[in-house]
Amino acid sequence: MDQFRKLIASLTLGQRITLIAAAALVIAGVAGLVHWRKESDFRPLFTNLSPEDAGAVVQKLRESGAEYRLEQGGATVLAASERIAELRLDLASAGLPKTGRIGFELFDKTNFSATEFTERVNYRRALEGELERSIMTLTEVESARVHITFPRDSVFLESQQPGKASIIVRLRPGAYLSKQNVAAITNLAASAVEGLSPECISVIDGQGNLLSRPRIQNAGADGQPPDANLDYKQKVEADLLAKVNATLEPLLGADKFRTGITVDCDFTRAEESEESLDPAKSVMQTSMRTDENTGTLEASGVPGTASNLPRPTSRPGSTGAGVSHHTENIVYQTSRTVRHTVHPQGVIKKISLSVLVDQKARWQGSGAKAKLTIEPPSAEKLKTIRELLAGVIGISPERGDQVLVETLPFDATLNVEPPAPPVATPLLPPSRFPPWLAPYVNDPKMLAIGIGAIVGVVLILATLMFMMFRGRKSAKASVQTTAALAGRGGSPAIAAAASEAIQHQMQDKLAAQQALQAQADEAALTSLKLPSVTTKKSEVLVKHLRESVTKDTPGSANILRSWLTESGTE
Numbered sequence: 001m002d003q004f005r006k007l008i009a010s011l012t013l014g015q016r017i018t019l020i021a022a023a024a025l026v027i028a029g030v031a032g033l034v035h036w037r038k039e040s041d042f043r044p045l046f047t048n049l050s051p052e053d054a055g056a057v058v059q060k061l062r063e064s065g066a067e068y069r070l071e072q073g074g075a076t077v078l079a080a081s082e083r084i085a086e087l088r089l090d091l092a093s094a095g096l097p098k099t100g101r102i103g104f105e106l107f108d109k110t111n112f113s114a115t116e117f118t119e120r121v122n123y124r125r126a127l128e129g130e131l132e133r134s135i136m137t138l139t140e141v142e143s144a145r146v147h148i149t150f151p152r153d154s155v156f157l158e159s160q161q162p163g164k165a166s167i168i169v170r171l172r173p174g175a176y177l178s179k180q181n182v183a184a185i186t187n188l189a190a191s192a193v194e195g196l197s198p199e200c201i202s203v204i205d206g207q208g209n210l211l212s213r214p215r216i217q218n219a220g221a222d223g224q225p226p227d228a229n230l231d232y233k234q235k236v237e238a239d240l241l242a243k244v245n246a247t248l249e250p251l252l253g254a255d256k257f258r259t260g261i262t263v264d265c266d267f268t269r270a271e272e273s274e275e276s277l278d279p280a281k282s283v284m285q286t287s288m289r290t291d292e293n294t295g296t297l298e299a300s301g302v303p304g305t306a307s308n309l310p311r312p313t314s315r316p317g318s319t320g321a322g323v324s325h326h327t328e329n330i331v332y333q334t335s336r337t338v339r340h341t342v343h344p345q346g347v348i349k350k351i352s353l354s355v356l357v358d359q360k361a362r363w364q365g366s367g368a369k370a371k372l373t374i375e376p377p378s379a380e381k382l383k384t385i386r387e388l389l390a391g392v393i394g395i396s397p398e399r400g401d402q403v404l405v406e407t408l409p410f411d412a413t414l415n416v417e418p419p420a421p422p423v424a425t426p427l428l429p430p431s432r433f434p435p436w437l438a439p440y441v442n443d444p445k446m447l448a449i450g451i452g453a454i455v456g457v458v459l460i461l462a463t464l465m466f467m468m469f470r471g472r473k474s475a476k477a478s479v480q481t482t483a484a485l486a487g488r489g490g491s492p493a494i495a496a497a498a499s500e501a502i503q504h505q506m507q508d509k510l511a512a513q514q515a516l517q518a519q520a521d522e523a524a525l526t527s528l529k530l531p532s533v534t535t536k537k538s539e540v541l542v543k544h545l546r547e548s549v550t551k552d553t554p555g556s557a558n559i560l561r562s563w564l565t566e567s568g569t570e
Contacts, residue, residue: 042069042078045087046097048143049075053097060091103129124148131189135167138185140175144168151195163196165189170206182211229267232346237263240393244353247392248385255412256358261393264350272341281335292325351401353389357382359409361416370418376407460516 008016045068046057054074061068061079066087069078079087091097104126114122128146135144144167151163167185171177177185186198203212244259360375386405395401 041081042067043081043084045077045079045084047072047076049077049097056096057091060094060096061087064090103133124150127193131167131192134188134192135169135185138181140171140177140181141169142172142175143170146189148193148196150193162200163193164200165193165196166202166204168204168206169211177205177211186212229265232267233263233265236265236346236348237261240351240353243392244355244389247388248355251385252357255410258356260354262352263348264352266343266347266349267345268343269345270343272343274339274341276337276339278335278337282332283335284330285333286329286331288327288329290325290327290329292327348399350399351393351395352404353393353395353402354404355385355389355406357385357405357407358413359407361409361413363416363418366418372414372416372418374409374413382407460519463516 011019046053049057051074054070054077057077058068058070061077064087066083067080070076071078107122107126111118128148131146131148132144135141135146146168147166149164152159152161154160167189169177169185182203183198185203186201189201190196190198201212202210205211240263241259241261244261248257248259357377359377362373362375364371364373382405386403389395389405390403395403
């Protein structure tokens with residue numbers, strides 16, 4: 001401590017202030033880092049809560065002593081990450097969150113002071129909350145709001161009003177409600193509320209789009225809006241048109257006909273009662289029968305005690321005189337028949353079908369004299385098409401249906417191009433020749449030129465061979481002469497000179513032959529118009545030497561012997 005005091009005492013005032021400021025900054029930084037680390041550990045416990053649910057959740061968290069944070073205006077509740085699972089289980093056991101609306105738990109507590117109106121309002125609130133919870137169980141629905149109007153009963157029919165309901169659903173991102181889903185929601189609500197029908201329920205999404213089509217009382221006799229009737233009419237026409245196209249397409253072709261159909265539907269809703277009497281038939285309705293007897297009775301028998309005992313031996317009789325009256329009344333009624341008929345909506349009143357069939361186009365002649373001829377289908381074919389369509393769509397003459405089948409040339413048929421001139425048949429199948437040679441073989445002119453070039457090449461080669469043969473004979477004779485002179489004792493210088501002369505002569509002849517061969521090859525390539533081929537001089541010399549050695553082996557050996565002798569002498 002003494003050293004620390006001495007160190008502090010040795011510092012100037014500025015140094016002391018700087019040290020204190022640095023310590024304060026370090027402490028503030030550490031405290032901020034700890035606070036930031038603590039705040040970053042909070043994770044969302046619930047999001048998109050309604051004010052009612054947010055208040056209930058916060059109250060429960062306060063009671064449990066858990067730390068929490070609020071964001072997005074109270075719609076999001078944050079909690080420590082290590083306690084999120086525990087808090088969610090505790091809140092779920094308490095029935096939180098409740099999606100913003102109270103269900104039938106509203107009646108868990110009895111309130112004896114509530115009036116009948118209050119009870120009705122609470123019942124409606126509870127029913128709406130339960131429906132919202134049921135609708136939110138769907139995968140596509142994120143939240144829902146339900147408003148119900150109960151039906152109003154009255155002794156007067158004009159004063160009675162049916163029940164109505166409106167449902168607002170907010171869908172999840174990318175979700176979509178099909179017609180089957182909307183119908184399921186409307187039937188769910190109608191089944192849960194007494195006196196409510198699916199036709200009186202409106203379903204709206206979060207963007208304000210009407211998903212269901214409720215019944216409109218002032219739309220007409222059928223109670224349906226005009227667009228619903230139009231949709232039904234278009235659906236019937238589309239179904240019939242699909243049957244017609246499926247029938248005619250294999251027969252005529254996809255682009256060889258055009259169809260149109262009009263269906264007249266009766267959307268009126270009516271009920272009819274009919275009662276008829278049959279005078280020829282009668283049946284007994286009521287029958288009444290009455291019998292009346294009028295007169296006086298006189299006693300008879302043996303008087304005395306024996307006749308008055310409980311079981312007398314003889315019973316007293318009675319005689320008398322009176323009037324008997326019989327009445328019978330039977331009522332007969334004529335036979336009667338009562339019939340009650342309900343006419344359904346959307347009954348087809350009339351069908352009108354029209355079919356336009358294309359005609360065939362055929363060119364006669366070729367070139368500038370070509371003429372386009374249009375051939376319409378036969379009357380028998382049109383009659384067959386008419387009868388076939390009448391059976392497919394159910395044409396009824398009694399109903400006034402009609403089918404029109406006409407034929408006219410289409411624009412594409414009239415603008416068809418004339419056929420191309422016939423292509424010459426190749427003289428030889430091109431598959432036997434390489435692709436680069438097939439055009440020259442199939443063309444007569446090029447074929448003649450090629451044959452002529454081949455004949456010329458053969459003649460040139462024959463001339464070259466003849467000249468080579470004569471050259472070999474003369475070379476052989478020279479070699480023999482040189483050998484004879486050397487053998488007779490001639491000087492070696494003369495033999496060497498003769499050999500050198502023969503060698504130069506052979507080289508000149510080979511050069512001349514190479515020039516002639518090159519000219520012949522160039523002429524052949526030019527006539528065939530083939531790409532030129534470059535040949536090395538050494539290859540041509542080797543080729544000619546090989547041919548010479550093969551044909552005249554002894555002469556070639558003598559020439560080589562003379563060359564070796566000359567090189568050895570030198």
